[in-house]
Amino acid sequence: MELSPEAHAAMQAHRRRYEELKAAGTGVAPRAMPVPTPKDGAPLPADAVISRETLPGGWYTGFRLRRGEAIRLVNTEGSSAVSLLAWNAADTSERINHADTVKIQWTAALRKGRVIFSDMGRVLLSIIEDTSAAHDALTGGSTAASTLAKYGAGNFRNTRDNLVLAAAKLGLDRRDIPPCVTFFAPVIVGAGGSFTWNAAARSAGDFVDLRAELDLLVAVSACPHPLDPAPDYAPGPVEIVRFRAPTPAADDLCRTATAEAVRGFENTDRYLAG
Template sequence: MHIRRSPEEIAANRARYEEHQKKGLEFAPKALPAKSAKPAPPIDADTIVHQEKLPGGWYWWTRVKANETLRIALDEGFSTVSVVAWNAEDPTERMNLPDTVKVQWTTGLGKGRVIFSDMGKVMFSITEDSSGAHDVLMGGSTAASNARKYAGQNGPALRNTRDNFVLIATKSGLDKRDIPAALALFAPVRVDADGKFEWKPDLVEDGDYVDLRAEMDMIVGFSNCPHPLDLNPVYAPNPVSIIRIAAIEPAVDDLCRTATAEAIRGFENNAFAAL
């Protein structure tokens, strides 16, 4: 149904947009830090809520609370880990990568960046990241992409990200239509001068890790399947470590919360929704 808006409403919307634009242009973004150092800093055993070893090809999902951190680490060799998330209180709100890219003016996610929901709120802050090589454009594997890529290989190991996320959604009381575009961690995808996707394996190393701090209570799903562009012709993803770390209240000057005007507005939306 087409909604006709009055000239007054259109003018008010334009004025609000121009005010946001002005604030953004006046805000001096903080310089983002370099990649996190390796090895990953140790985690106090008393702060570990849960520890999961995700086998190659498989999936796992969990509920996390606001200010808890999920550490995803390549302790046993290279793998790509795809991630989706929903607001635990209202699963109609979900991770939105197009908005994450659009709002922050970059496809390069790394330490200091945030990941937005489709309601303009912040779902994750990337508090540590030794890699910076993550894919927000292509998504994960499907049964069809696996069939093309691994012709002649068979068996239960040839699981794919799409079907894994369908299982997670179903077990979470959701539908496959609720599955958002997936963030692929440790997926060194780059775009060349002609606009073609390239796989740059030298951008990811064994021992790389990412810390994602939850900015709301969430349902988070993981799939450990090879990325469609992965150059390895053999289906052989390695196990991945996922550690859920107890909540710690962020500092007032926390980098992720203050680095950009867009992040500040996102966290204002979080605070408003909590009222």
């Protein structure tokens, strides 16, 4: 449908305002994002590790993660994608918001130094280490319908159902399931808005470390990403290492990398102080 002159003018005005806000937000970022973490560049001290779990490909799990703890997600064989949801354990009406995570930071590129926001403008998780910078905050996970259409009939699990089951075991239900973010999903957004898959950006042994900034309930699923071009349903295992993260320093990258993150942590700190 062709836009009226008035509608077109309004759209252009909104676009100009968006660009002004984006320029203001990105122009004051005090720190540049670092290069990805080398695979041998962030060893975990043995006395910091709380638990280790191997999640079979296609399956799910859920757990509590205390503030100051972290999880390392390891793409053991290089063929996994890990979809994640998180909720404030003290008030589960507050949960991960993938749209605000993208909008507030003016980027869909999740990588070391970025944070994951809640729908209350607070920081739930910080990405403190990351070997690939190849993650997806836009597409979402698979469903029963998308899995059937891609792989045909069979006993194939999907992201949506897995996250519903994980949430149920945490005392939540379908109404508590927002869109997820997916790690080890190298989705590239083209200039025209199309999505493509960059398989070369994912390899065995990749890991991402997520530090909890509130006490959280966390659900993860290891089903294939909807855009993964592999023809067969063969997701590999994921190792989940829960550990005590180092106490953030005053110049902690995630807390200071952008003005938006600074405000998000101010909101989080006020909440915790109250």
